[in-house]
Amino acid sequence: MRTTGTNRRATLRPAGRPEPWHSYAWQVQSLLLGYPDEDFAGHLALARRVAPALPAPVRDPLLAFTGHAERTPADDLAVAYVATFDHRKRCCPYLTYYAHGDTRKRGIALLRLKQAYGAAGLRPVEDELPDHLAVVLEFAGLDPSAGHRLLTEHRAGLELLRLALRAEDSPWAHLLQSVSATLPPLKGDEEEAVARLAAEGPPGEQVGLAPYTPPQFMPDPAGGPR
Template sequence: MTQIIEMGGESMIEQEIKLGFQFCSYLLSYPNQEFIESLEDLQEELDSLSNSKLKEELQQFLNKATILSTADFISTYVDTFDFGKKTNLYVTYMTNGEQRERGMDLLFLKNYYKLHGFHVTDKELPDYLPVMLEFASQVEQETFRPIFDRYLENIKEIESKLDPKQNLYGHIMKAMMLALKEAGITKAVRRSEEICTNSFYG
């Protein structure tokens, strides 16, 4: 069993999980020139991770990303997430598409974030995976867990379509799944009496 070291009320494992979410959220950004130039600066932070499997997946992404031309990097991102219907980053789209049920999911997420002091701008929908990961990196485990319990199957479906051997973004998805597993999130829970009452949706 991994030794847990308490630091400021938060265990070292919990800190690593949050850092893993931060990495994954950021590395799923559109690869413009500013993003590409920032990758070198991430290496020192990545070296601070002690979870070898999580670290290895993120390192593999950085290794592959840094040898891509800007044009190839952008092309890979667009083909994967903008044109890839089964690998887009909007997690509720996979099961609900544009149906009314998706609207309920989006409202649920927006209200849940707001309830916990996390405000999503109008630029992104609340089911955008990098937004979900950013939220998870800023709150306690018991707060982010209901979100990932609820949408784990959607996220796993995206992850299953991205083979790291063929697409460098598969490494990020594997790193994210490792962080979720470390947080004890391994089985989807669609509904919860605590967070899915009718009044919660507004």
């Protein structure tokens, strides 16, 4: 991804069509929401270069995360990532889980995401589900109009993930705040959905997801804890 190299003034208009800066923001957020591997230092440096072109509500939490990650030893950051996203179900990064839980409807939602990517001439990697937030953001960076629509459709789940990360005092809460600032504000029905999900959790029917559900969200065949 290339940056503009400019420090132009940008304004937030997330309720309408995406602005040019949206694609840069979503690409950087996608990279920073991935596992912090050996390439992560380069992703942090890219975020620093892109940040000046972003509106303050998107830029400031992005830089808050970047600063934390730069101060944290790489091994510690990787351990924290696994503890947050792999071991805390409430911090699930798979967006369709919030609306459908472990039900057959989630399988259909995942298939529709794959079809949306395919219609844009893209194919997600086989070792990651298409509803992982980092994957959806990467797609949004490449196809801003379609990506904006997908992110907005999952607005309630994104807000619940942001609140869960904030409750855990997780540095990744800053990234979710940055993502949320690229989208329209919650409307009444979405606020109700967030409240319902927070109170009840996602649907729990454990049927029909063998090809789709990550291992950490599948029932233990032995019946014991994971």
